[in-house]
Amino acid sequence: MSTPRRALVVVDVQQEYFDGPLEVQFPPREESVAKIVAAVHVATKAGIPVVVVQHTLGEGAPVFDPTTSRHDLHPLLEQRRTPEWTSISKQFGTVFAGTDLLAWLRSSDIDTVTFVGYMSNNCILASAAESETHGLIWKVVLSRGQGEAPALLGAGRAPLVSSGVAWLVSVSLVDARSD
Numbered sequence: 001m002s003t004p005r006r007a008l009v010v011v012d013v014q015q016e017y018f019d020g021p022l023e024v025q026f027p028p029r030e031e032s033v034a035k036i037v038a039a040v041h042v043a044t045k046a047g048i049p050v051v052v053v054q055h056t057l058g059e060g061a062p063v064f065d066p067t068t069s070r071h072d073l074h075p076l077l078e079q080r081r082t083p084e085w086t087s088i089s090k091q092f093g094t095v096f097a098g099t100d101l102l103a104w105l106r107s108s109d110i111d112t113v114t115f116v117g118y119m120s121n122n123c124i125l126a127s128a129a130e131s132e133t134h135g136l137i138w139k140v141v142l143s144r145g146q147g148e149a150p151a152l153l154g155a156g157r158a159p160l161v162s163s164g165v166a167w168l169v170s171v172s173l174v175d176a177r178s179d
Helices: 029-045 101-107 123-133 163-174
Strands: 006-011 050-055 086-090 112-118 137-140 151-153 156-158
Touching (some): 006 029, 006 123, 029 112, 112 123
Parallel strands (some): 112 137
Antiparallel strands (some): 151 156
């Protein structure tokens, strides 16, 4: 088996999840962002390319409005940004739909993507699932290098049940291509 050619994909580590209506509840926000920043540090030291993805819904949107400070990357991540990072904007849950990420991964000869960021029950889950359809090997940093907001229901908020993390763990256990 050949050595994986990896990229770290940092998904939606934006202020929206720290001081907006989508505040991450589990794990604690400051704990998860510290783990994400640590993953970026390890990747950078190892020469692994870093891709930073930001969700945008357009000017005037109630969330992910690129004209507001809540759209910004978390300051701990922003202060570590380097010119070598690849930046992507997305409008859907998956990092692939409507972006040039797949083309960039192919042109960079990358076959393995590791996801960190928000939210494991939505964008990380969608991106991991779609990775397989593109022939990519995927990994998720599950040692609290991701986060989830509480479930929003028609009758209000429900306590968080980490179904996204449970799905990611169960699928990664049966992924025969996983190393």
